[in-house]
Every structure is written in C-alpha cells, then in structure tokens.
Amino acid sequence: MAAIERYDVVCIGGGSGLTAAYYAQRDGKSVALVDDRPDQLGGTCVNRGCIPTKGLIQAAEVMQTIRHAGDFGIHLDQSSVRVDFQAVLGTVRRRRENDAAAVRRWVESAFTPYYGRGHFVGDKLIEMEDGRRLTGERIFIAAGARPAIPPIPGLAESGFLTNESVIFDLTEQPEHLIILGGGYIGCEFAHFFSALGTRVTVIDHSECLLAEDDDVRALFTQELAKRVELVLQAEARQALVRDGQCGLVVATGDGERTVLGDRLLLATGRRPNTDGLGLERTGVELNDRGFVVVDDGLRTTHPDIYAYGDVIGQGMFKHTSSYEGELAYHNAHGATLAVDYTANPHAVFSSPQIGSVGLTERACRDQGLDYVVARKDYADFAKGKIVGSPPGFAKLLVEKGSDRILGFHMIGPQAADLIHEVVVAMNTPGAKAERVRDSIHVHPTLAELVRQVFDDTA
C-alpha cells in the first residue's frame, strides 16, 4: 500500500477549489490539488459554463445589433449576413483551451497536483485511482456539479446535448433545437441559438421561464416568446427518435403533444458530484439531494473538512463559490465568519438581460415585510430612449421606515452590470437606499435609470 502523502491543505476540485488553494499557498502552506480533468482545469466556469457560454452569447449580441441596425438608420443587406457556426464555436473553443492551459501552468507551479478521481477511504484519507494516498490538516471539498439528466424513457437513444457537449462536440448548427428546461442554461442557449438563426422550442414545467421576480419573469417570457416557441406547463413523458429527428412527447393542459426537432438539449438543473466520493467514510453528511451539508461557516459535519461551491447547492454561481472559498479558507484557519447571501447578485445573460440582487417582491410578501416598491422603464428616460427604448425596467423594493434596500431587479440592456452599485449599497451599514438616491450619476447613462427608481422610493 502506498505511503500517505501529507499536506497542510488538500483541495478536491480544480474549479473554485483553486480559491482555497490560492489563499493557502499565499500563507506559505503546502497544498495538494485534486482534479479529474487535468485538461479542463478551471472547472465548469472556465471550460463548460460561464466563460464559453458568454463567448457564444457575444456572437448572439453581434447578430442582434446587426438585425436592429435599421432602427438607427444603418441599412444592411440582411440577406448577405452569414453565420459561420464553426468559426463562432472555434473562437470559443480556442479561448477555452488557452484559459485551461494557463490555469494548468499556474496549478503546476503553485500546488502539488493529483490528477484523476479521488475518493475518501478513511478519516481525512483520500485515495487516487492510481493508488496514491494523501491527507491534509484541512480539506476543502469543491467537487462541483454536473448536468442532471431526468429519468425520461428513451432519452439515452435521443443523442441529447448538454451544456458540455455544445461546448466540446457540436459540429453543426441545428436547424430546430428543442430545449428541455427554461432556467438559466435553457434561456441563455435559447438566446444564442435563436439569434444565430436556429429555430428554438423551449419546454418547461412551469407557467413562466426562470425563477426571478414575477414582473421580471413575466416580461422575459413575453419577450423570448417573440423569438422562441414556448411549451410551458409541460411534462416530458417520452423521448423520441423518428425519421432522423428527435424530440419529446409532452403532456400539457391541452393533452399530449409531440415536439420534434433535429437536436435536443437538456437544461434541467444540476446534480452534485458527491456520488463515489466516499464521504461517509470521513463523517461528512449529505442532504437528501446529495449536496454536502455545511454550517454557516461552511464547515461540514467533520471539524477539519469544509465544502463550498456547487457541491453545497446554495447558489450555483462562480462569484458565489469564489466568495465561499475565501470565507471557508479563513474559517478553517481561525476565523469565525458566517456566510451572508443577502446581497449575492446574479444575472441571466439572455435577451432581455437580467440582473438581480436581494429579495423578490413575492419573498418580501411571504416574509411579511412592510415595503415600498418602485418601477421605472428604460423607455422613460434619456439614455433609454437613445438606445431605442427597449422593453425593460428597474424595480426596487425598500423597507418602509428604515429605507433598507430589500431587493433590486433589472431587465434590459446592461442589467447584469448596472445592478452593482446596488450590491455595494446593500453592503454598506444599514443598506440604505439613500446611498444610491443621494449619489450623482453621469448624464446621460443607463445608470441614471437606477438612480431614478431609487428617487421614486424617497
């Protein structure tokens, strides 16, 4: 049996696992980094998630600009616009390779890498596939998550795509893409493919797309429906392959219907990479959905083992896992910080774009909060008109009396960027709306919309 190699810190996962590894190395500690995809270091974000998908969406934005050029008096022969799908994917794939290679160089210069799957074989004892064994004073589990594949009969034969196969394997632009799941991934890919000329059908359980504030998801659903066919309140019963096409039989309120296209993309959520990790052998508990149980300091049920990122299933965002990684590292080394997701923002990079932080109006109601709400449209102010009065608005929820910002939601151009002054305001003592209301904003900018909606709650 191989001797046990000992480290101050072991990180499982070469995505956000790198955050704890970075802080440990900076503190002069010995660090082992365990990852099973050495050619995809940087994890989901760099290789299969945020960065490559936003690269694709950049191409979609260029197409939308071209399509709407006429609104600004720029006339193009639209019939001459040609999409080189391979070139679009090629750009993203080359950047991914370079990014992953750069992360790998850093990993190999800063830490001791262990490539391959690792699993626990005893208390804090990890064994690699090749038999090497290692342990750490502190262990960080950042093993991430992967696409959840729903148990629909016939799915395996349908040749379905996931976010991973779009990035790595897709060779031809689908003519008609069926997307199962109208959440983040479904709506971002619906934007990308439809902007590039693919006919897209999105199928989802719920009556509206995305899990946003009700006003935001209503407008989003209405706008996406102008470019994409929506089959909502639908239950997928069976996957089909017929005459070279694939698709689903779905049950809707109007009965059963068959939706066929040339490719099927699954975007039905994520499942944690905890199966096969042997966590029971080291006293780390999982919840009923397989996510690692942590306390508010991100410590697992083992005193020396911390977990963060998608594997704990709190808010599956890169910025959230980076925040958690730093906090977990410090807590593992003497700090007593509690995670605080009050001002944890998110964005949906679809069209219209969405940026959001804090509570939705429904959550404010459910929590019995006494609030004022204000809403202002892009079309109502100077820069909004300049950019073409796009559909969209900013919506603010402020607690009555205290002036505390409860939630802020934007849908429309640059929403993902524009929410950040509210994030900062929410992180100042008292989270008072007056921080934004009383700040001078450059005229004419989209940021003025943010200030104007704050003015309306004075």
Ligand SMILES: Cc1cc2nc3c(=O)[nH]c(=O)nc-3n(C[C@H](O)[C@H](O)[C@H](O)COP(=O)(O)OP(=O)(O)OC[C@H]3O[C@@H](n4cnc5c(N)ncnc54)[C@H](O)[C@@H]3O)c2cc1C
């Ligand atoms: C299509 C898509 C788009 C996204 N877009 C955004 C976005 O725009 N903005 C945003 O904030 N977030 C986005 N996300 C979410 C974001 O990518 C994730 O929240 C984040 O990357 C999670 O990081 P992580 O470290 O928890 O997991 P990962 O990055 O998945 O890292 C886990 C690593 O651990 C490895 N591993 C797992 N088990 C083992 C084992 N037993 N042994 C060895 N190695 C193991 C995995 O192979 C992987 O490399 C997106 C996600 C997807 C899928």
Ligand SMILES: NC(=O)c1ccc[n+]([C@@H]2O[C@H](COP(=O)([O-])OP(=O)(O)OC[C@H]3O[C@@H](n4cnc5c(N)ncnc54)[C@H](O)[C@@H]3O)[C@@H](O)[C@H]2O)c1
């Ligand atoms: N911009 C971003 O930050 C970004 C982008 C992409 C992904 N992500 C992260 O990745 C995670 C996963 O994204 P996702 O879109 O796969 O999950 P999601 O939870 O956002 O959406 C899944 C959707 O699929 C639907 N669904 C699930 N099973 C279904 C079924 N059998 N039939 C019909 N509909 C079904 C659900 O109703 C839901 O609307 C997100 O939660 C998010 O944290 C973030």
